[in-house]
Amino acid sequence: MNDTVDKLVIFLAKRDGIDKLVKTFQYISKLLHFRLQSTHRDIATRAKQWEVASGLSRKAFRTGRFLTGFNSLRRSPGSTPAFQLLAILSNAERSIHGMQ
Numbered sequence: 001m002n003d004t005v006d007k008l009v010i011f012l013a014k015r016d017g018i019d020k021l022v023k024t025f026q027y028i029s030k031l032l033h034f035r036l037q038s039t040h041r042d043i044a045t046r047a048k049q050w051e052v053a054s055g056l057s058r059k060a061f062r063t064g065r066f067l068t069g070f071n072s073l074r075r076s077p078g079s080t081p082a083f084q085l086l087a088i089l090s091n092a093e094r095s096i097h098g099m100q
Helices: 004-013 018-036 041-075 081-098
Strands: none
Touching: 004 041, 018 041, 041 081
């Protein structure tokens, strides 16, 4: 099968390393905002906007990690109900740790 979820998983998997770069931009802009908010309000406002935009981008990349697990469950859910439950719990654990 090569449906929309598969294509989205492939697209987001190729951008996995970009998340670390965007995280760096997010924290740099957070520091700039903190440092400049009392002296240069206009630049501090732009830094805050960059921080918010970076955070939204990171959420999209993390959604890709969730979709990868979801897609693997969809492709091979497990042979027995016990294995299916273990696969679901494993995917949920990875999703929770990926969001931290």
